[in-house]
Amino acid sequence: MPAFAWSAADWPTTEAEAIAEQERLRPLVQPHGPAPSTRPGAATGAHAATGGGPAPDDRLIAGVDVAYDEERDLVVAAAVVLDLDTLAVVEQTTAVDRVAFPYVPGLLAFRELPAVLGALGRLTRTPGAVVCDGYGLAHPRRLGLASHLGVLTGLRTIGVAKTPFTFDHHEPDAPRGSWSPLTDPATGEEVGRALRTRPGVKPVFVSVGHRIGLSEAVDTTLALARRYRLPETTRHADSLCRRTLAELQRGTPAN
DNA sequence: GCGACAG
DNA sequence: ATCTTGTCGC
Incomplete structure (x- = not known):
């Protein structure tokens, strides 16, 4: 799945620019997405959904996550592809980048996506969906990290x-699979669901990213989180980017 | 102005 | 996210 077309030069520098970019991309988020045969490309180009690589394989699902070294201004992203049936790791990649944006609630995508796009671009396979560590439509401007990544790549998120x-x-309720609405206090609308993936354990918060419905997003999350509270995709991506950052720091001791 | 605030 | 000790349990 070759690198996605996005220019670091156009990446927002200020909060105002970032917010303007979110407002521009928001209307491009697709709820369920057209049938495969009529599916338009991503916002950035006709074949952006695969980055010019192989067609998406719905038997595969990916997870992405990042780790930081604030002191050295570094961010390491990891993308791990799993077989949706066996949950076996099919492929995994990483990418190191400079932190491109400070952490600002509501603007997380501008901090994490550059590195994530780099990792995804190194994958050989194209997953049918990508699970993100964060929110999608459940966002002040309805364009959280997951939705943003979806619009940029054309991938289901x-x-x-x-x-x-x-x-x-x-x-x-306590049983696994139980859920309750996640609502936006500002508008009262349901933006996602608090989902119990493990009996009696703190729930996770699921929201639609791009080209998928909330029920399917919940079903997918449950399929990926059987033994643990978090989806296997994010657990694998999390450990990989942390491991990669650690060995990167080991090779470049404190200055 | 103050508090809250994905990762 | 990261920092950061010990502790309970499979």
Whole structure:
């Protein structure tokens, strides 16, 4: 899945520019996405969905995550592709980059996506969907990390966050699979779901990224989180980017 | 102005 | 996210 077409030169530098970019991309998010045969390309180009690589394989699902070394201004991203049936790792890649943006609630995508796009671009296979560590439509301007990545790549994306952010929810019932609405206190609308992936354990927060519905996003999350609270995709991506950052630091001791 | 705030 | 000790449990 060759590198995606995006120029670092156009990446927002200020919060105002970043917010303007989110408003520009927001209308490009697709709820369920057209049938494969009529599916338009991503916002940046006709064949952006695969970056010019192989067609998406719905039997595969990817997970992405990043780790930081704030002191050296470094960010390491990891992309791990799993077989949706066996949850076996099919392929994994990493990418190192300079931190391109500070952490600002609501603008997380500008901090993490450059490196994530780099890792995804190194994959040989094209997954049918990508699970992100964060939110999708559940966002102040309805363009969280997951939705943003989806619009940029054309790939189907899902957002699975570990905390409620600024949203409201009631505790889901104890059984695995139970869920309750995640609502935006500002508008009252349902922006996602608090989902119990493990009996009696703190829920995860699922929201739609791009080209998928909330129910399917929830089903996919449950399929990926059987033994642990978090999806296997994010667990693998998390350990890989941390491991990579650690050995990178080991080779470049403190200055 | 103050508090809250994905990762 | 990262920092950071010990502790309970499979």
